[in-house]
Amino acid sequence: MSPRPDRSGGLNWHLRALARRGTLWRPFRDQLASFLARWQPLTRTLILVGPSAGWCLPPDFLTRFDRILAVDPDPWAKLFFRRIHPNARIGRWIKGDFFAVAPDLLAGEPDAAILFCNMLGQLRFAGRDAEEADRLIAGITPLLAGHPWASFHELLSGETDMTPSIMPLAGPPHHETLLKELGLSGEWLDHAAGHLLPKAMQRDIVPWRFAPGRLHLVEMGIGNAREPVTARPS
Ligand SMILES: C[S@@+](CC[C@H](N)C(=O)[O-])C[C@H]1O[C@@H](n2cnc3c(N)ncnc32)[C@H](O)[C@@H]1O
Incomplete structure (x- = not known):
């Protein structure tokens, strides 16, 4: 089944x-910038997977690379990305499904x-059944063997007005424990990405105030231990 950009991208x-990147999303964008500043892969080439227009991506991070390749099926993404990040050195933009072109x-x-x-x-939520999505997630680490890689991805999302603090974790999150420790209750949607990062890798759970009344918990972590990681600011 091919990805549906209208479900996780598109004009809406x-x-x-x-409307939100300079206001509601500002704290999340700052946390993302801080995470990416700590990721220092020893390469000048970067592949962005699903960057959309880079609404949340820090310009300083992008300009660290001499050549950027991007993969996103959204027909609007490239046009807006170039406007928002005029200094990013985009060498190639593939309008398609990463998993189809990855090998x-x-x-x-x-x-x-x-x-x-x-x-x-x-x-x-983008046109794949649960079994296929789980298979793709489980295949990420072997697929990227030898490449430095990192990911930020939604773990859980739900309705709340509370915005907890960022939470560093030494290993994979246990959802119930995590919600309890963050002081969150109610119904939460599981984004089925909790086993994506290798077990031994540290990660941060970052609250993203996605909309008034709606919170997404985003895991940010490095997938490949080969690269140096600078210490978290205290
Ligand atoms: C939530 S948006 C990313 C937002 C981005 N972090 C930003 O700063 O604007 C998710 C993006 O993933 C893209 N996407 C979904 N499935 C994909 C796939 N299989 N391969 C590549 N990109 C994909 C969507 O088209 C969408 O643009």
């Missing part, structure tokens, strides 16, 4: 992002670092 998404793309770019831009927590 861009209009919403335009050839990764083989042709053996030195590239890969950043998954908040798309791996949406596989189940």
Whole structure:
């Protein structure tokens, strides 16, 4: 089944992002900038997977790379990305499904670092059945063997006015424990991405005030231990 950009991208998404990126989403964007500043892959080439227009991506992070390749099926993404990030050196933009192009793309770019831009927590809601989404998530680590990679992705989302603090974790989150520790209750949608990062990797759980009354909990982590990671600011 092919991905449905209208479910996790599309014009509605861009209009919403335009309205919220400077206001409601500002704290989340700052946390993302801080996470990406700590990720220092030793390569000058970056592959962005599902960047959309880069509404949440920090310009300083993008300009660290000499060459950027992007993969996103959303027909609007490239146009808006170029407007928002005029200094990012985009070498190639593939309008398509990462999983369809990944084997050839990764083989042709053996030195590239890969950043998954908040798309791996949406596989189940973008036209794939649960079994296929789980299979793709389980295949990420072997697929990217030899590449430095990182991801930020939704773990859980739900209705609340509370905005908890960022929570560093030493290993994979246990959802019930996490919600309890963050002081959150009620019904939460599981984005089925809790087993994406290798077990031994540290990660941050970052609250994203997505809309008034709606909170997304986003996991940010590095998938490949080969690269140096600078310490978290205290
Ligand atoms: C939530 S948006 C990402 C927002 C982005 N982090 C930003 O700063 O604007 C998710 C993006 O993933 C893209 N996407 C969904 N499935 C994909 C796939 N299989 N391959 C590549 N991109 C995909 C969607 O088209 C959408 O643009």
